[in-house]
Amino acid sequence: MRRVLDEGLLLPVFQPIVDLRARAIHGYEALIRGPRDSGLHLPDRLFAAAKAAGLALELERACREASLRRFAGLGLIGRLFLNVTPSCLLDPQLMNGQTQSLLRELGLPANRLVLELTENQRVTNLPGIYEALQHYRGRGFQIAIDDLGEGFANLRMWSDLRPEFVKIDKHFVHGIADDRIKYHFVRAMQDLAEICNASLVAEGIERREDFECVRDMGIACGQGYFIARPVLEPPRYLPPMVVQALDRQQISLAPALAGASRPQSARTLLRVIEPLPCGATNDQAIARFEADPALYVLPVVNGVHPVGMINRHSLIDRFARPFRRELYGSKSCEMFMDHAPLIVDQAASIQELAMMLALAPKHYLYDGFIVTGEGRYLGVGNSQDLMAKITEMQISAARYANPLTQLPGNVPINEHIDRMLLAGIDFVAAYIDIDNFKPFNDNFGYRRGDDVIQMLGRLIGEVVETRQDFVGHIGGDDFFVVFQSPDWEMRCWQLVSAFTERIDALIGPDDPGRQGYLAENRRGEMVFHALPTLSVGAVRIKSGSFESHREVAAAASVAKKQAKKRAREPGTPGGGNVFVERRGAAELAANQLN
Structure with a gap:
């Protein structure tokens, strides 16, 4: 165990988490493996050995650093879900700024990290955990509760901690398409999530039928072997089988816009804006804003794939301070862009888009969202156009309902x-x-x-x-x-x-x-x-x-x-x-x- 830690023999693997409404990869959960062809390769044995050797906390620190470095090195998109135990949350080395220093070194903003509270040990100091989580939230981290319905995760923890993400235990997800009881359990969790302003992640999706059922229920995100297994180099875009399942033809049973001749989607709100390449400088971004007073955001792309969004007021405010343009004007525009913009597929419905914006951080209301087709950049949309469309739909629905x-x-x-x-x-x-x-x-x-x-x-x-x-x-x-x-x-x-x-x-x-x-x-x-x-x-x-x-x-x-x-x-x-x-x-x- 000592050799594994000293020689850096840990192998981080990543499993994608799919945003079912945006039809895109939302982020990745980092999982850890020990050295191949050893008795410590499986995580259960690895952590059991660390606990027996009195090295559990040191192993968690090593896992955290290895996962962060690998995630940044691969240049993966979206958020990183990091598993942490309750005792690790109170680790002085996590709270003394070392993780923040590592994030600065790797160029990862804190708002791209989600601390996923695992339930392999009982929480005995809930007030202390709550205080620690508030500390991390104040620095930009988000919180997730893992395996709701299994272990010690319970409704009280959900109520007290108010996490941004809640993961449904795979027991309730596997077979949900055929099990009415599981369906209603998850439906109840969904009702609670809406009240608590949390996004649900359905774990353990292994069958196409369960994937489609979870999607049709309106669950925010999904994760499981049907989408992809945890691997060293995970997919950056949705696998073809997942795209086919998302594209499966559906007939709306209660369309919100009853009088519409065709379903309203994000594509109807699309505005074409020439994006910036990720190699562009901050001076080039400012020049675009100065040339077009009506331009409020600039999407940033890597080839044809969106990677970020630059807000006009945020950028100009940064460069309004003395010597900022001289210092940072020639630097990459990625320096001040939002690395986790709201990205939606053109087929996402207006209702799904409105729900995503309602649950998202407030700055998305000003920045708007990027619209893609098969992962390729198409244009942007804004919340003002979305509100106008929803109002139009509500008026039309009122005219056509009994x-x-x-x-x-x-x-x-x-x-x-x-x-x-x-x-x-x-x-x-x-x-x-x-x-x-x-x-x-x-x-x-x-x-x-x-x-x-x-x-x-x-x-x-x-x-x-x-x-x-x-x-x-x-x-x-x-x-x-x-x-x-x-x-x-x-x-x-x-x-x-x-x-x-x-x-x-x-x-x-x-x-x-x-x-x-x-x-x-x-x-x-x-x-x-x-x-x-x-x-x-x-x-x-x-x-x-x-x-x-x-x-x-x-x-x-x-x-x-x-x-x-x-x-x-x-x-x-x-x-x-x-x-x-x-x-x-x-x-x-x-x-x-x-």
């Missing part, structure tokens, strides 16, 4: 169906209508009728698979569901049954009759009216069988009429009905003409 249920109305329903048809995805269109609703509404009043409609809207949301199925409100007591879930027919029957139960509860025991009620008809005669029930008409939409939302809507309407007709047939038990239309578009059109 005011009673706030569900998407006719226009977004039609556009969603057209997107499904264009993508060539098989789905089921279900038209839902309440039977016996008008006499109920006339007798009990429109307020009670609205209660039934709102209840049905909530009930549909409970029955469908929210990640796959689109729910819309056509108007009045008519609803429309675009199912992608394979068990859609069972869900339709569940909806019919649950609606009958909810109606009984809504009417209440004090109202006359549990199966119906007496009320006047249009001729003033007292007649018995059955309680409202549901009719569901469903149509299987195969790829290429329908050309537009009009054909789908017409087929679903026919199926709904058949469901209502069968519900009225003598001998049919009450409680609603589901009818599945099995004819294609051509057959239905011919039938209507006849």
Whole structure:
């Protein structure tokens, strides 16, 4: 162990952490290995041997220095996540400025380092740890909690330490695509992260299905073997398999801009600014700003890949002091640039971009963001344009949502169906209508009728698979569901049954009759009216069988009429009905003409 430390035989390896919303590498976690072909190569044995020899703290110092030097030597982008134990945080050599000196020597700003608090030992001095973390935060470091849900990491530590990053233990990530319990655990963590203004990192992603599930949930970052294994020279750009998974065609289930003809993305905010090459000088950067008063930021690129951003006011302020231009004018522009700018892929949605800016440090609001395509620089965007676009989207969304249920109305329903048809995805269109609703509404009043409609809207949301199925409100007591879930027919029957139960509860025991009620008809005669029930008409939409939302809507309407007709047939038990239309578009059109 002594020889490993004295001869510098430690091997730092790095595993990329992907920003799933920006579709780019966010940074790397530094991991350590002992000498190859030795009993100390694996980290567990290495740290156990150090502890037995009384060299645990010295090993952590050596790991930290080796990782920092290797990271800087490779010229890796983004942030470096450094594992530290609670006892290491209180190490005098970490707090006395030695690490800051090393960072200055390597040219690494402190804001690119994330101290990842590992949980291989119990935290016994939480107030001391909290004080130490405040010390590091004051110097620009960020904090992460590792393995949430495993070991001693717990909600109290999250609440007390308020880390910028929280890593979800791989137990909850592996198999999440197939495990409803794990899914809801992570969803709860995500809700907490939004409240605490922290970014979640899903660790241990080994399967494509889990990667896609985590991405669709809106988790900020991902890490695991599916992306890349820890290696001495890690990838600088996303591997092709990861890009393919990110590019997998998705159909938005609840588009925020309901009236948009196409999804709004970061590309719509792109402004083309000629970037500076990383070899340019500070004098060249100032000359660009002086030549264009409207230019507020300058992106810096290495070839075609963005590496930094220079802020106009920050640079000019630095050079306003005496002799600064003479001292630093001929130096590289990298000296005063932000080495960790916000970089987003052109396909990132407006909602994802807004969330990234909301969770990012405040200076990103002024600097804006760099837009890339397949990792290549395309242009920049700013927060003012983003706010204008969001306002436009919110106004448009308000115009297209149903005011009673706030569900998407006719226009977004039609556009969603057209997107499904264009993508060539098989789905089921279900038209839902309440039977016996008008006499109920006339007798009990429109307020009670609205209660039934709102209840049905909530009930549909409970029955469908929210990640796959689109729910819309056509108007009045008519609803429309675009199912992608394979068990859609069972869900339709569940909806019919649950609606009958909810109606009984809504009417209440004090109202006359549990199966119906007496009320006047249009001729003033007292007649018995059955309680409202549901009719569901469903149509299987195969790829290429329908050309537009009009054909789908017409087929679903026919199926709904058949469901209502069968519900009225003598001998049919009450409680609603589901009818599945099995004819294609051509057959239905011919039938209507006849």
